[in-house]
Amino acid sequence: MSSSTSEVDLLIIGAGPAGLMAAAWASSCKLNARIIDEKDARVRTGQADGLHCRTLEIMDSFGSPSIAHEILGQACVIKEISSWAWYEDCIERSESIRSGEEDLLGSRYPQVSLCQGSVEQAFLNFLERDGDSIRIERNLTPLRLHVDQAQVGDHHAYPVEVHVQQLRDDELASPDQISDSKMTAVEIVRAKYVLGTDGAHSWTRKALGLRMEGDRTNKHFAVMDLIPLSDFPDIRISCVIHSLSGSIMTLPREGGLVRFYVQLGESSITGRDFDRSTVSADDIIKIARKIMHPYTLDYDHCDWFSVYTVGQRLAEIFSHHDRVFLAGDAVHTHSPTMGAGMNVSMQDSYNLVWKIVTAIRTGNRSILATYNTERLAVAKELMVKDRAMSDFYCDGPSVNSKSYQKFREDFRDFVSGVAVQYSPTILTSPVEKDPPEHKDIQQPHRQKISSMPSLATNLVLGQRIPSYLVTNHFTAEVVHLHSALKSTGHWRILLFPGTFSGRYVFERYCDLGQRLEAPNSFVRTCTPISAPIDSIIEVLTIHTDDRNDFDALSLPNIFHPWRADKGHQYWRIFAKDNDQGEDVYKAFGIYERIGCAVVVRPDQHVAYIGDLWDLESLGRFFENILALKNDERDRKGVNV
Structure with missing residues (x-):
């Protein structure tokens, strides 16, 4: 061929x-x-x-x-989870738990x-x-x-x-x-x-x-999507059910469907006496009925079912x-x-x-x-x-089945995804300089950069940055911070200067901007020569002043880059939001009179927390990752 x-x-x-x-x-x-x-x-x-x-x-x-x-x-939407446990001769509701993922670490979903x-x-x-x-x-x-x-x-x-x-x-x-x-x-x-x-x-x-590597147990479950016909009061609420006949987890779905996970029982250690191909939808329902006693369960429509063996x-x-x-x-x-x-x-x-x-x-x-x-x-x-x-x-049935909320707390943050924390690497600076035995042998020329988490006590290095409301300085629109952190491949430097009410702070911040956009700045050396200055690294400002107290366009161009075809980038300067009752400085644990710089990776995880004015350390962090070879510096464009 x-x-x-x-x-x-x-x-x-x-x-x-x-x-x-x-x-x-x-x-x-x-x-x-x-x-x-x-x-x-x-x-x-x-x-x-x-x-x-x-x-x-x-x-x-x-x-x-x-x-x-x-x-x-x-x-x-899963708003509530009900826990049902075995009491004497039937199942009874033991707890109703608010799901509450939208409240976790500045999430909104x-x-x-x-x-x-x-x-x-x-x-x-x-x-x-x-x-x-x-x-x-x-x-x-x-x-x-x-x-x-x-x-x-x-x-x-x-x-x-x-x-x-x-x-x-x-x-x-x-x-x-x-x-x-x-x-x-x-x-x-x-x-x-x-x-x-x-x-x-x-x-x-x-x-x-x-x-x-891992193991498969001799425990088997069925998973089934059906429109249930039942007098079970929590049929449209996510449930965990434990009875003497086994366990069920339910999850309400779109279109009237409910997902059932039904414990089928155990086979021998070899599993040879269990043939999943012989299990029918009616077999699953019969077992589910026993578990849900005294409530009824039937179905007219089954969208899909399967059988799996527990293992990791x-x-x-x-x-x-x-x-x-x-x-x-x-x-x-x-x-x-x-x-x-x-x-x-x-x-x-x-x-x-x-x-x-x-x-x-x-x-x-x-x-x-x-x-x-x-x-x-x-x-x-x-x-x-x-x-x-x-x-x-x-x-x-166990102590945990009657105290599900306490049991759930041990894994809720991890499962939600907001608590995932990446350990220090070239992409996430450590709190302190690595001891000698942890030196990067493969990259000995790279300098280790240390973060200062005390400047933003509620941010966690390696975790995704939480999202709180801020106010766009130019449009007055109240938006979530994550709206400025889209998945475009850009790195972001979030600068928190506090107030500009003192002329000294405003002038010093202008000087900071001029240093960032200077020809020898790390922002330039990490960007192809002919590409816009914000092609790789975007600089965002979040201040604490009233929006009408100063002219934001008088700040250096890097804070609101100009493009001939689009004008100024009006989506880079924000005021902390007060109208909605949120204060991003307080939420992040940033002291207004000191401020700080926070680097956010393209995947929204916090990579570095440092002194607002320390561009040397900030530059070393970026050049370890983004410094371009000569042939890449000369490119006429960049795909980000």
Whole structure:
């Protein structure tokens, strides 16, 4: 058979939620990328269905209208969780708990439920709106993957070679079952980077020879989407139910559906006496009825059901030579009872793709190692918490089942996503200088930069920055801070100067701006010569004055950059908001008379907290990451 050859910066294998999140990043950053999938269409029924507040924040950061806006227009909001426990001879409600994710660490989104297919469609609609965007290439099957190790260190090279082939009809099969009669010619895709988001049976992971470590238990659950016919009073509220006959978790869904997770029981240690293929929807309902006694349960419509075995498995590493990466179920699988799988999977690829963009743009590939460091740690914590949650459902009535709120507090912040904290790396400065034994051996020339968290006591290095209301200085519009931190690939410096009421502070801040836009400033050295000054690093000001007390346009240009085709960038200067009762300075623990500088990564995580006037330390931090090689400095444009 004949073959053709193509080149691409990023090849994404798998078009589930994690792959689509990667495609959204690639599209926003105008990266030369492709996404392929063996399936002929998106998911229609079943699969994952829970979305937590951090995931919605991320979705909101892409485009306008945002993906989150479309999701919220369809989803079922989870406002309350009811805990039902066994008392004498039946189940009774033991607690009603407010979900409250929108109150966590400056978030503004609730927990919602929506079928995976609709989530995928929201991403597809975003990609469709994005003009010259990425389109999914379906029925395309990967056959071979090869990494040229001699070229992995050359940032101009395309060292990863993937052979792909397309089905001639809609029949799907695994690569080893596809006959030549169903295939077209082989295409050889040469890529700078490859991301495998192709699920628990990942072809990419197997092609790399990576193994999943972990265990499968002898405990089995059914998951079922149905329109229930029931007299159970909390049928439209998320519930955890424990009885002597087993456990159930429910999640209300769109269109009158309810998701049921039903404990089926245990098999022998070998599992040979349990055949999931023999379990029917009626079998699941019969067991659910016993658990929910004395309440009735029936159904007329079942949208989807499946059976799974409880277990947790984790890959030993998430990357190969920092050229081929894995995300989502391709590297971590667990039970669905915590509702974290789709969220963590999307957050994996959200963590990665902007780093690939930065590595391509700057030639600094050292930042790519942080993906494995940061996301492997999250996955390990996920395994621990999922095991605890699985035990909670499998162990039957217990103290925890009657005190669910207290039990839930141990994992709520993590599952919501807002408490994920990345450890110090080149991308996140430590609080103190590393001791000698922690020196970066691979990058000995890089200077370690220390943060000063005492200047913003309520911000946590490595966590995503919370979002509070601020007032646009020029338009008087009250907006969430996150609205200025869109997923475009930009780094942001948030400057908190306090008040400009004293002439000395205003003049000193003007001097700071002039130093930032000077030819030898790190902002310039990290930006291609002919590109706008805010192409890589955006500078935002958040002050405490009344908006009419001073002329913001008299500040240096870097605080409100001018573009001939767009005029001033009026979305870079804000006043702390008082009309709505919020004070971002107080929320962040910043003393107005001292102020500070906060660096926010492209993924909204806090990277550095320092003295407002210390541009030397700030510059060293950025130059460690973004300093361009000479050939990159001379480029005429930049894709961010």
